[in-house]
Amino acid sequence: MxxxxxxxxxxxxxxxxxxxxxxxxxxxxxxxxxxxxxxxxxxxxxxxxxxxxxxxxxxxxxxxxxxxxxxxxxxxxxxxxxxxxxxxxxxxxxxxxxxxxxxxxxxxxxxxxxxxxxxxxxxxxxxxxxxxxxxxxxxxxxxxxxxxxxxxxxxxxxxxxxxxxxxxxxxxxxxxxAENNDAEAEATPQTTQFVWRTHRMDKIEILGRLLQCEGRGLTMVFCETKRACDRVVEDLKERGFAAAAVHGDLGQGQREQALRAFRNGKIDVLVATDVAARGIDVDDVTHVVNYDCPQDEKAYVHRIGRTGRAGRTGVAVTFVEWEDLTRWKVINNALSLDFAEPVESYSTSPHIYSALGIPEGTKGVLPRANRSRAGLAAEEVEDLGETGRTRSRTPRKGRDEEREERRERPARTPRERRRTRGGRNGAEASETAVPETVAVEEATAPVEVADVPSPAVELPQVEADVAPHDGESAPRRGRTRRTGRSPETAPVEPVAAEDLDAPDPDVEEPAPAPQQQRPEPEKIIPPSPFAVIFKSPDLATDDDEIAPSAASERVQNRRRPAARGQQRGPRRGNQP
Structure with a gap:
């Protein structure tokens, strides 16, 4: 037309x-x-x-x-x-x-x-x-x-x-x-609609069983927020379903990747916000699930309009929570539907199995034998030269992946503590450190000394650990003294341990300096706690004027203008 x-x-x-x-x-x-x-x-x-x-x-x-x-x-x-x-x-x-x-x-x-x-x-x-x-x-x-x-x-x-x-x-x-005044009420005559009152924590279990009904093809799940989309996708992946999300926080390449995978059949569940409720034409969408209640009747019409297109049939299921009942009644009255009081439903309710054709005994987890979809990872992300940053958050790993990581993670080796000295290991520090004792092979071995101008020089005394020879008894530990009487050679004489504290007769020790004792300050003990210990001298004289107080200054300032007027004399107007 x-x-x-x-x-x-x-x-x-x-x-x-x-x-x-x-x-x-x-x-x-x-x-x-x-x-x-x-x-x-x-x-x-x-x-x-x-x-x-x-x-x-x-x-x-x-x-x-x-x-x-x-x-x-x-x-x-x-x-x-x-x-x-x-x-x-x-x-x-x-x-x-x-x-x-x-x-x-x-x-x-x-x-x-x-x-x-x-x-x-x-x-x-x-x-x-x-x-x-x-x-x-x-x-x-x-x-x-x-x-x-x-x-x-x-x-x-x-x-x-x-x-x-x-x-x-x-x-x-x-x-x-191309439609009459009651177009919204008859907007989807080929679509079978179900409206159930559900609990928030039971909706994912109902969705898992709904996705295993007979004759199900591609399915679109609509959520109210972006965070809810990500959460539903993660839960569905943990249950074995091939799902992907489409919302505004994803980059354009990721959104197109999800839509291509959905059209090509690599995934069969597309979880989206209302951004996908308009204009997206995908063939073979058999089921639409309103995971969250729509905002108004227009959103409801466009959501369920993704199925039952061009003469095909489809199924639309809407979950209504207790707090959304008032909003749903407004939508129901605006579209003249027959679901003013949604049926209270749970994942174990018999009418869910009979209405959607779910086999008896079906649970919310997809059996491994039915997991035949390639998944979102099989569709490559096209490089679109995206502007800005990708705002999507990293998806949470599944429970199976976390268990595999725990199994593959190697055992933690015990931590070895090393003592260091000055930033180096203890062994290296001990090799380079100055030893406290010097090992002398022969205590009586002659030691050559350079020519010294003075006839006798007192050399430093060194404590030594004498190493034992093979077949000989180890000499006792003691102190050696080097004499400087001969300028050519100076033999080293061993000193017995009992002679260590004996004074050296050749060396005169200086007399210790007398210590000066500081005099202690004299303590002032007053005879009475109320006695005057110090009294400042009175420096005032009889000629000094007493300083006026603040009150007397204010009074004096008030009187000054009157005194000035009297000195100037009478005004001209008062002259006779």
Whole structure:
């Protein structure tokens, strides 16, 4: 219905539920109007603005498929990737640009992108861009585009801000709606919905058993926060499931790696926030699980819209905790559903097995015989030249990996303590240290001494340990004395141990100096504790004036102006 109007060049407001083929509705008309590429035309003629990176990649893939015969040059620009490849492609020339608002404005600011020749402008998922706060950026982009253009706005819902935007910037648009007023209530007629009231600590066990139901293909699990996504992925990996996460804290390469692995079947469980709830079209998604209750009815519709697409059937399961009952009742009343009072459910409840077709006796851990998926590690991470830092946290190791590390870890060797002296080992220090005793082979061996001018010199005395000879008795330990009477030779005479304390007759010992005793200070003992020991002399004389007090100075200062007035005399006006 929208394609003939788009080919005629009219402005369109398209409203349809997700999965109805909105991309081809504006993509085919844009490619037809842009035409075949030309060498002398380098500036883009078509611009498509999308809210998320994943949606930009998907729209580009659909347009490349549609432009297979035309050969149109299509470029995708979004944040998280290097600027250089995108700038080089813009210099070579493009026909259609698909991008997010932030990167588009960055390239325009750097003067690498010129939007002065845009003839067709498309705003895809406008309500989602409004939710993400891109409305001011969209208005800036619209002002950079020529006024004479065709504008097409597509959205699943039309809030008041989007209606006001269409009235300001669209020229007599035609509103094309592919659903009736109760569209949200019948948004997914091919999808079987289940809503259960669960406990927070039992949800992962229910999810583990749900993922083993009959006929399950690819499954998407939606969480409210990024931390919850990481936690669910870690728990599922420990239970044997091939799972991966997609959220805003991951780098662009990691997000695309997870999506490629999910499309290729290397993983079968994709845990994501609402960033993946819009525009991601993956075939064979049979089950959608709302692990956390959605914020509103729009989020619920877009989440469960990932399954049951293009005539296929699917299953949507929603977990509602006790504190989320009020929020769920608002969603239930807005969509006119039949789950105003969710059934209280646990992992052992019989109705879970019968409703989803779970075999009896199934536990929350996947048997090893069924673990046939290659996993996320089998998909390589593409080097995108990512800007900024990767903010993802390192995943926690599984219990099996931790046990293997403990087994492979070698035994700890006992610590050896070494005594050091001055930074060196004790053995090295003892070799280089000066020995306290000197070993003398022969106590009576002659020792040659240099010529000494004085007739007799007293040499230092050395204590020695005399080493015993073979076959001889060891001499006793004693002190040797060297005499300097002969200038040529000086024999060493042994000294007995009992003579060590004997005074040397040849040496006169100096008399000890008398010690001077310091006189002790005289103690003053007053006869009475109240007696005056010291009295300062009185240096005042009779001619000294007594210093005035502060009060007397203030009084004197008050009287001074009156005294001055009396000295000046009477005023002129008082003269007779």
């Amino acid at each position: 929208a394609l003939p109007l788009a080919l005629a060049g009219q402005d369109i407001i398209g409203q349809a539920r997700t999965g109805t083929g909105k991309t081809y509705a504006f993509g085919v008309a844009m490619l037809q109007r842009v035409g075949k590429p030309r060498k002398n035309r380098k500036k883009p003629r078509g611009l498509i603005v999308v809210p998320t990176r994943e949606l930009a990649v998907q729209v580009t893939e659909d347009l490349v498929t549609a432009a297979g015969k035309l050969g149109s040059r299509i470029l995708t620009v979004y944040g998280g990737r290097a600027y250089e490849p995108q700038i080089e492609a813009l210099k070579q020339g493009v026909d259609v640009i698909v991008g997010t608002p932030g990167r588009l404005l960055d390239l325009v600011k750097q003067k690498h992108l010129d939007l002065s020749q845009i003839g067709v402008l498309v705003l895809d998922e406008a309500d989602r861009m409004l939710d993400l706060g891109f409305l001011p950026d969209i208005e800036r982009i619209i002002k950079l585009v020529p006024a004479e253009r065709q504008t097409m706005l597509f959205s699943a819902t039309l809030p008041g801000e989007i209606v006001g935007l269409s009235r300001r910037y669209l020229n007599r648009p035609t509103h094309v709606r």
